[in-house]
Amino acid sequence: MNSRLVKYASIAVGIVALFVLPIIVRDRYFQHILVLSCIFVLLTSSWNLLAGYAGLLNLGHAAFYGIGAYSSALLAMNFNISPWLGFPIGGMVAAIFGILLAIPSLRLSGPYLVITTIGFSEIMRMVAMNWVSLTRGSLGLYGIPPLTPIKLSENLSIEFVSEQNAYYVVLIIVILTLCLMRKLLRSEFGITLKSIREDEMGSESIGINTSQYKLAVFMISTFFAGLAGSFYAHYVRLVSPEMLTLGETFAVLTMAMVGGLGTLSGPVVGAVLLTFLSEGLRFLAEIINIDIRLIIYGAMLMLTILFMRNGVVGLFTGLARYFYRKPGEKK
Amino acid sequence: MESLFLQQVLNGLIVGSVYSLIAIGLTMIFGVMRIANFAHGDFSMLGAYFAIYATALMTGLLGWVGSMVVAAIGVGIIGYFVERYLFRPLLSRWTDIDIIMMSIGLFIFLENIAQLIFGATPKMIMDPFHSNSINLFFFSTSVIRLLSFLLAIISIALLQVFLTRSKIGVAIRATSQNSNAALLMGVNIYFIYSLTFMVGSALAGLGGVLYGTIFAVFPTMGALPTLKAFAITILGGMGNIRGAIFGGFILGVAETLGGNYVSMEYKNSIGFVIVILVLLIIPQGLFGKKET
Amino acid sequence: MTILQGVNISKTFGGLCAVDNVSFELKADEILGLIGPNGAGKTTLINLISGFQSPDNGKILFREQDLTGLKPSTVNKKGISRTFQIIRIFPKLTTLDNVKSALVDRKTRNALRVAFDSLKKSEKNLATGQKGDLKAAELLEFVGLYDYRYELAENLPYAYCKRLEIARALATQPKILLLDEPSSGLNPKEQNDQISIIRKIHEQGIAILIIEHVMKVIMDISHRIMVLHYGKKIAEGTPREIYSNEKVVEAYLGGEAGAEH
Numbered sequence: 001m002n003s004r005l006v007k008y009a010s011i012a013v014g015i016v017a018l019f020v021l022p023i024i025v026r027d028r029y030f031q032h033i034l035v036l037s038c039i040f041v042l043l044t045s046s047w048n049l050l051a052g053y054a055g056l057l058n059l060g061h062a063a064f065y066g067i068g069a070y071s072s073a074l075l076a077m078n079f080n081i082s083p084w085l086g087f088p089i090g091g092m093v094a095a096i097f098g099i100l101l102a103i104p105s106l107r108l109s110g111p112y113l114v115i116t117t118i119g120f121s122e123i124m125r126m127v128a129m130n131w132v133s134l135t136r137g138s139l140g141l142y143g144i145p146p147l148t149p150i151k152l153s154e155n156l157s158i159e160f161v162s163e164q165n166a167y168y169v170v171l172i173i174v175i176l177t178l179c180l181m182r183k184l185l186r187s188e189f190g191i192t193l194k195s196i197r198e199d200e201m202g203s204e205s206i207g208i209n210t211s212q213y214k215l216a217v218f219m220i221s222t223f224f225a226g227l228a229g230s231f232y233a234h235y236v237r238l239v240s241p242e243m244l245t246l247g248e249t250f251a252v253l254t255m256a257m258v259g260g261l262g263t264l265s266g267p268v269v270g271a272v273l274l275t276f277l278s279e280g281l282r283f284l285a286e287i288i289n290i291d292i293r294l295i296i297y298g299a300m301l302m303l304t305i306l307f308m309r310n311g312v313v314g315l316f317t318g319l320a321r322y323f324y325r326k327p328g329e330k331k
Numbered sequence: 332m333e334s335l336f337l338q339q340v341l342n343g344l345i346v347g348s349v350y351s352l353i354a355i356g357l358t359m360i361f362g363v364m365r366i367a368n369f370a371h372g373d374f375s376m377l378g379a380y381f382a383i384y385a386t387a388l389m390t391g392l393l394g395w396v397g398s399m400v401v402a403a404i405g406v407g408i409i410g411y412f413v414e415r416y417l418f419r420p421l422l423s424r425w426t427d428i429d430i431i432m433m434s435i436g437l438f439i440f441l442e443n444i445a446q447l448i449f450g451a452t453p454k455m456i457m458d459p460f461h462s463n464s465i466n467l468f469f470f471s472t473s474v475i476r477l478l479s480f481l482l483a484i485i486s487i488a489l490l491q492v493f494l495t496r497s498k499i500g501v502a503i504r505a506t507s508q509n510s511n512a513a514l515l516m517g518v519n520i521y522f523i524y525s526l527t528f529m530v531g532s533a534l535a536g537l538g539g540v541l542y543g544t545i546f547a548v549f550p551t552m553g554a555l556p557t558l559k560a561f562a563i564t565i566l567g568g569m570g571n572i573r574g575a576i577f578g579g580f581i582l583g584v585a586e587t588l589g590g591n592y593v594s595m596e597y598k599n600s601i602g603f604v605i606v607i608l609v610l611l612i613i614p615q616g617l618f619g620k621k622e623t
Numbered sequence: 624m625t626i627l628q629g630v631n632i633s634k635t636f637g638g639l640c641a642v643d644n645v646s647f648e649l650k651a652d653e654i655l656g657l658i659g660p661n662g663a664g665k666t667t668l669i670n671l672i673s674g675f676q677s678p679d680n681g682k683i684l685f686r687e688q689d690l691t692g693l694k695p696s697t698v699n700k701k702g703i704s705r706t707f708q709i710i711r712i713f714p715k716l717t718t719l720d721n722v723k724s725a726l727v728d729r730k731t732r733n734a735l736r737v738a739f740d741s742l743k744k745s746e747k748n749l750a751t752g753q754k755g756d757l758k759a760a761e762l763l764e765f766v767g768l769y770d771y772r773y774e775l776a777e778n779l780p781y782a783y784c785k786r787l788e789i790a791r792a793l794a795t796q797p798k799i800l801l802l803d804e805p806s807s808g809l810n811p812k813e814q815n816d817q818i819s820i821i822r823k824i825h826e827q828g829i830a831i832l833i834i835e836h837v838m839k840v841i842m843d844i845s846h847r848i849m850v851l852h853y854g855k856k857i858a859e860g861t862p863r864e865i866y867s868n869e870k871v872v873e874a875y876l877g878g879e880a881g882a883e884h
Contacts, residue, residue, distance in 0.1 A: 057428060104607060107614040110427050111367030111569070115561045116610055119603030122558070126600055180742065187741030187751055188727040195713050195724040202711035204695035205673065205704065206725040206795055212734040220738070246554075250439055257432060295447060298440025305433045306420060
C-alpha cells in the first residue's frame with residue numbers, strides 16, 4: 001500500500017513538473033524541443049506497440065506520420081475543417097492506410113516484412129513528391145492553419161501558435177495516449193500480443209486469431225502515428241515529403257531500441273533522450289561544422305543491440321531486480 | 332521503334348548485371364547465416380569510394396580493373412570485422428529483430444560516416460575510355476558500360492565455379508542448406524560464416540564499383556541497391572543464387588523499360604511494386620521455402 | 624458417443640502422401656492412442672484435425688460440425704486443444720502468464736472487442752486480475768507446476784515445459800485434447816507423472832487422442848489404439864490386440880528399428 005502511494009505521488013509530481021516546466025524555462029527554443037520530444041514520444045510508443053509487443057517490424061512508420069499530417073493539413077486548408085477535428089481524422093486516415101499495409105504484411109515475417117513495409121513507405125513518399133496537384137510535390141504545404149484558438153470570453157482566448165501552449169496540448173495528448181496504452185497493454189489484449197510475439201503457432205493453438213490481432217495493432221499503431229503527424233502539421237504549419245523518409249523511421253526505431261523495446265516507459269525515455277541529444281548535437285554541428293547526429297544514432301543503435309539489448313529501461317530494471325531480488329516475486 | 336526497344340533491353344541487361352552481382356552477395360549471406368543485411372548496399376558504396384581513390388592513383392584501364400580488385404579486397408576485409416564483431420554475437424539470440432536492427436544501425440552509421448569523410452557531392456569514377464561509345468549491331472553503349480557488363484558476368488561465372496567446384500564452395504552451399512548437417516560433417520561453421528560474409532561483401536563492393544561507374548558515387552548511393560537487391564532476392568528466393576542472377580537481370584530490364592514507357596519518376600518503385608505483389612500471393616517469395 | 628470423426632482424410636506434400644485415406648472415430652469417454660513408425664503421418668493427422676493444415680480430401684467432424692479447413696484458432700474455439708511435438712510455450716512469459724493467456728475469453732469476442740474491453744472494467748475480462756490468477760494457478764496445480772508459477776517459461780526444465788503446454792491447452796476448456804508425444808524426451812519417472820496427469824484429464828471428461836512412441840505409456844493408458852504406417856491405417860483395436868497384431872509388428876521391425884525406445 002505504501003509503495004503504491006509513493007508511486008502515484010511521484011507520478012503526480014512528475015506530471016505537475018512537466019506542466020510547470022515551460023513556465024520556469026521560458027526559452028522558446030527549449031519549449032520547442034519539449035514539443036518535439038512529445039511528438040517523438042507518440043511516434044516511438046506507437047511504433048513500439050507493433051515492434052516491441054507484437055514483434056512486427058514496421059519500417060513504414062514515417063509514412064503514416066506523413067499521411068496524418070497531409071490529411072489534416074489538406075482538410076484544414078481546402079475544407080476549413082478545424083484542426084481539432086483534423087487530429088482524429090488524420091489518425092483515422094492513417095489507420096485506414098495502416099489496414100492497407102497490414103493485409104499483405106500479416107503473412108510475412110522477418111526481412112520479407114521489413115522490405116514490404118519499406119516499399120510501402122517509399123511508394124507513399126514518391127506519391128507525396130509526385131502528385132503535385134494534391135501535395136504540391138517537394139515544395140510541400142505551407143501556411144497550414146494552427147490550432148484554432150479557444151474563446152474563453154469576449155476579449156480572452158487561448159491561442160496555440162506559441163510553443164508553450166502547443167506544448168500543453170501535445171503533453172495532454174501524450175499523457176492520455178500513454179494511459180490508454182498502459183491499460184491496453186496490461187490487459188488481456190496486451191498479454192495476447194505478447195503471446196503472439198513469443199510463438200505464433202502456440203498462440204493459434206489457444207484460440208488466438210493472430211491475423212486479427214496483428215491487424216488490430218497495426219490500426220492502433222498507425223492511428224497514433226497519424227495523430228502525431230496531424231499535430232505536427234498544425235504546429236510547424238509546414239509539411240513536406242521529408243516527413244515520409246526512411247530516416248524519420250530510423251530515428252524512431254533508434255529511440256525505441258535505446259529506450260527499451262517492449263516496455264511502456266522505454267519509448268518515452270528513448271524519445272526524450274534522443275530528441276535532446278539530437279538538438280544538443282545540432283549545436284555542436286554548428287560549431288565544428290560537421291553534423292554527426294546520425295553517425296551517433298547509428299553507433300548507438302549498434303551498441304545498444306550488442307550490449308544493452310533491453311535499452312536504458314531494461315538496464316535499470318535489471319539493476320533494480322539484482323539489488324531488490326525476492327524469491328517468487330511478481331514482476 | 333524496334334531498335335529503341337532493343338536498346339532499352341540492352342541497357343536494362345547492363346544495369347541488371349550489376350544488380351545481380353550485388354544481389355548474389357546478399358542472398359549468399361542470408362542463405363548461409365540467415366542474416367538480412369540492410370547495410371549491404373553500403374558495402375557497394377564503400378567499394379565505389381575505394382575505386383575512386385584507387386583510380387586516382389592508378390590511371391587507365393588497368394587502374395580501373397585494379398580498383399575493382401582493391402575494392403573487393405578492401406570491402407571483404409571490412410566485411411570480416413562486421414561479421415565477427417557485429418553480427419556473430421547476435422546469432423545465438425532468439426529473435427531476428429536484433430539482426431535486422433543491427434544492420435539498420437550499420438546502414439545509418441556507414442552512410443553518414445561516408446558523408447563525413449568523403450563529402451556529400453557526387454563523384455565520378457574516372458572513365459579510362461573517356462566516355463567513348465561503341466556501336467554493335469542495333470545498339471550503342473559506352474565502352475565502359477559494356478566492359479562493366481562483361482566483368483559482372485565474368486565475376487558471376489567465376490563465383491559459380493567456385494561454389495560448385497571448390498571444396499570450400501561446396502561447404503558454403505552445404506551450410507546454406509543445412510548448417511547442422513554441415514557441422515556434423517566436419518565443416519568449420521565459423522570459418523564458413525566469415526568467408527561467406529567476406530565474399531558476399533566483396534561482391535557488393537565489386538558491384539559498387541560498376542554501379543558507381545555507370546551512375547555516380549555519393550554517400551547515400553547504397554540505399555537503392557540494397558532495396559533492389561532485397562527485391563531481387565525475395566523474387567529469386569532468399570539463399571537461391573541462381574534466382575538472384577535471373578532476378579537481377581529481370582529487374583534491370585523491367586526498370587529500364589518501365590522507366591521509359593511508363594513513368595520516369597516512379598522507375599525506382601517498380602521493384603517494390605513487383606515484390607509487394609508477389610509477396611501478396613506467395614508470402615515466401617517465388618522460390619523460397621515455406622517455414623513450417 | 625462419438626465426439627470426433629475423421630472421414631477418408633488424405634494429405635499429400637509435394638509427391639509424398641503423408642496421410643492416405645484415413646478414417647477414425649474418437650469417443651467422448653475414451654483415450655485413443657495413435658502409434659506408428661516415424662514418418663507414418665501421425666503429427667500430420669493432428670495438424671489436420673487442429674487446423675494447422677487442411678486435408679486435400681476428406682472431412683473432419685466434431686459432433687456433426689464440419690471442421691475441415693478451419694483456422695487453428697477457430698478449431699480451438701470450438702473445443703479442441705493440442706500440444707506440440709516440439710514445445711511451443713511462450714519463453715519470455717512467466718509460467719502463470721503462459722496459462723493466463725489461454726484463459727482470455729476469445730470465443731465471443733474478436734480482437735478489437737478485446738482491445739475495447741481492456742479499456743474498461745468488464746466481466747468478460749477473466750484472465751486478468753485475481754480471478755485469472757486463481758484459475759491459472761489451479762491449472763498449474765493440476766499439472767504440478769504451482770511452485771514454478773512465477774518462473775520464466777524459458778527457465779523451466781524440459782519435462783515441466785511439456786506439462787506447461789498441457790496446462791495451457793486445458794485452459795481453453797476443450798472437449799478434446801490432442802497430445803503429440805507428451806512423453807518424448809522424458810525419463811521413466813517423468814513418464815509416469817505424465818501418465819497420471821493424462822489419466823486425471825480423462826477423468827475430467829475430456830476425450831484424448833495421444834501420439835506416443837513410448838510403448839509403455841501408450842499401452843498403459845489407451846482404451847483403443849490406431850496404427851498408421853506410411854500414411855495408411857493398418858490396424859485398430861485394444862492395446863492387447865494391437866500388441867499381437869502381425870502387421871503392426873512387421874511395420875515396426877521392418878521399418879524403423881528401435882521404435883520401442
